[in-house]
Amino acid sequence: MAEGPGSPAFGRLRHPLGSTWRQYRLERRMFWRNPSAAFFNFVLPLLFLLAGGAILSGEQSQLNRLVPAIAGMSVMSTTFTALAYNVVFLRERGVLKRIRGVPLRTGSYLGGLAANAVTNTALQIAIVVLAGRLVFGIGWPKDWPELIVFVVAGVVCMAALGVAFAHAIPNFESTAAYVNAVFLPVVFVSFYAFDTSKAPGFVETIADALPLKPLIEGLYGAMVSGAGLGANLDELAVIGLWGVFGVWLAIRGFTWEQRRG
Amino acid sequence: MRGIDIEVRRGEVFGLLGPNGAGKTTTVEILEGYRKRTSGEVSVLGHDPALRQIELRRRIGIVLQSGGIYSQITPREALAHWASFYPAPRGVDEVLALSGLTDQADVRSRKLSGGQLRRLDLALALVGDPELMFLDEPTTGFDPEARRGAWETVRRLRDLGKTVLLTTHYLDEAQALADRVAIVKDGRVLAIGPPRELITHPSGAARYRVAWRDARGELHERQTEDPTQLLHELTGEALANGETLAELSVGRPTLEDVYLELTADV
Numbered sequence: 001m002a003e004g005p006g007s008p009a010f011g012r013l014r015h016p017l018g019s020t021w022r023q024y025r026l027e028r029r030m031f032w033r034n035p036s037a038a039f040f041n042f043v044l045p046l047l048f049l050l051a052g053g054a055i056l057s058g059e060q061s062q063l064n065r066l067v068p069a070i071a072g073m074s075v076m077s078t079t080f081t082a083l084a085y086n087v088v089f090l091r092e093r094g095v096l097k098r099i100r101g102v103p104l105r106t107g108s109y110l111g112g113l114a115a116n117a118v119t120n121t122a123l124q125i126a127i128v129v130l131a132g133r134l135v136f137g138i139g140w141p142k143d144w145p146e147l148i149v150f151v152v153a154g155v156v157c158m159a160a161l162g163v164a165f166a167h168a169i170p171n172f173e174s175t176a177a178y179v180n181a182v183f184l185p186v187v188f189v190s191f192y193a194f195d196t197s198k199a200p201g202f203v204e205t206i207a208d209a210l211p212l213k214p215l216i217e218g219l220y221g222a223m224v225s226g227a228g229l230g231a232n233l234d235e236l237a238v239i240g241l242w243g244v245f246g247v248w249l250a251i252r253g254f255t256w257e258q259r260r261g
Numbered sequence: 262m263r264g265i266d267i268e269v270r271r272g273e274v275f276g277l278l279g280p281n282g283a284g285k286t287t288t289v290e291i292l293e294g295y296r297k298r299t300s301g302e303v304s305v306l307g308h309d310p311a312l313r314q315i316e317l318r319r320r321i322g323i324v325l326q327s328g329g330i331y332s333q334i335t336p337r338e339a340l341a342h343w344a345s346f347y348p349a350p351r352g353v354d355e356v357l358a359l360s361g362l363t364d365q366a367d368v369r370s371r372k373l374s375g376g377q378l379r380r381l382d383l384a385l386a387l388v389g390d391p392e393l394m395f396l397d398e399p400t401t402g403f404d405p406e407a408r409r410g411a412w413e414t415v416r417r418l419r420d421l422g423k424t425v426l427l428t429t430h431y432l433d434e435a436q437a438l439a440d441r442v443a444i445v446k447d448g449r450v451l452a453i454g455p456p457r458e459l460i461t462h463p464s465g466a467a468r469y470r471v472a473w474r475d476a477r478g479e480l481h482e483r484q485t486e487d488p489t490q491l492l493h494e495l496t497g498e499a500l501a502n503g504e505t506l507a508e509l510s511v512g513r514p515t516l517e518d519v520y521l522e523l524t525a526d527v
Contacts, residue, residue: 019345019346022342022345026331026334026338026342029333029338030331030333030334033333033369034333090329092329093329093330093332094325094327094328094329095328095329095330095331097295097325097328098323098325098328098329098330098385100295101293101294101295101318101321101323101325102318102323102343102346102389103315103316103318103319103346103347103389104346105315257295
């Protein structure tokens with residue numbers, strides 16, 4: 001490795017950003033070595049797209065809504081779900097505690113961890129956008145800046161909520177139950193409210209107050225309608241509020257160690 | 262914790278000894294910066310560990326009682342990554358050899374045995390070339406051979422000039438490795454000193470143990486501070502009666518005797 005100890009470049013790379021980069025690279029390598037994680041990250045959204053596409057084949061207006069919905073779900077699964085899993089696993093296995101004892105800045109470590117999740121989000125969004133263009137006939141996104149703004153906002157919000165939610169999960173064995181108890185209802189309510197205008201009022205209210213449907217609305221504006229960022233400021237505000245709440249909770253409750261007893 | 266007053270000298274292997282729940286790990290975790298003390302003064306290499314300064318963490322190596330690692334990483338990769346945290350790390354190959362992991366260098370950690378993972382713990386703590394190492398029960402759960410191997414490594418650490426703070430509940434381990442030990446119980450230091458002194462010190466109260474089987478096959482055991490006198494009496498009596506002292510043995514006091522006496526619930 002070029003930056004290995006003993007090489008002349010090593011001294012310069014001990015900048016905090018250098019540590020973040022090295023941590024990021026390690027996380028990437030570990031990610032690819034875990035086939036099930038790679039599967040859930042890349043094959044699952046494609047399967048959802050294909051299944052949805054097969055059911056809705058021919059109805060362009062339906063496909064127009066399916067693709068941004070899957071994109072929104074991808075943001076949630078690569079950040080909220082993946083980080084909740086990851087943080088619980090690292091905490092319960094004692095990796096976090098070990099890392100706590102070495103001279104690595106907390107920011108560098110968590111930065112590397114988050115960058116890993118963000119890379120997966122970016123790859124998934126790219127897959128969904130490509131599939132939308134090549135397979136589902138919705139063309140290239142109409143508003144790239146809006147797409148970027150909403151993906152970034154969604155990532156920050158969902159990642160923070162994922163780390164925050166990890167605090168509520170008592171042990172690794174129950175992670176799947178906890179995560180799905182949140183992920184599935186949120187996806188269901190949001191998809192349902194986004195897809196139909198005939199949803200009961202309270203379902204609509206719940207979906208609008210949660211961060212996923214606003215994210216999907218924003219992505220719909222960016223990828224399909226091209227209505228512009230100005231038309232989705234309310235949605236951005238909801239995501240932003242959840243984001244602030246998530247960051248506060250994530251930092252406040254962060255524990256490096258397995259709880260005893 | 263009620264009051265532990267210990268000073269570990271540079272370059273020594275110091276053993277913290279006590280039953281489970283005696284406060285060993287709590288003490289060590291305060292020194293490592295994992296826990297905050299409620300009172301008292303703590304100085305580690307001139308730093309207050311509670312401040313968690315990165316400068317201090319560059320100079321210490323920690324082997325936790327249980328610490329996990331990525332399941333897909335190999336020892337070589339883990340050591341190369343860990344080395345990057347430190348200003349002047351040791352070479353990866355050298356550390357692999359020191360910790361006896363050369364043959365497993367490229368095996369994913371999930372395929373390593375418990376003993377090999379423990380050696381990886383030691384290797385990761387060592388790779389930054391720290392001045393001071395904390396080893397919290399480094400051999401618990403080892404088979405006898407693995408323990409001897411770990412002892413060998415700790416001796417090598419001392420030869421490298423490292424200061425080592427070791428906790429253990431194995432008496433023979435403390436006796437074999439530590440230059441000085443502190444026996445703690447209920448958060449208090451009961452005795453402190455080199456193992457040899459603790460054993461021979463008059464207040465240590467450990468005595469020689471003399472055991473034998475008499476003519477009727479009954480087993481006797483007697484403790485004495487003067488085995489010469491006792492043996493003289495015993496053998497004289499036996500010879501006079503034309504009996505033998507089957508299984509006669511004289512046991513020198515061990516750290517275990519001192520320990521059991523000190524930590525016994527009264």
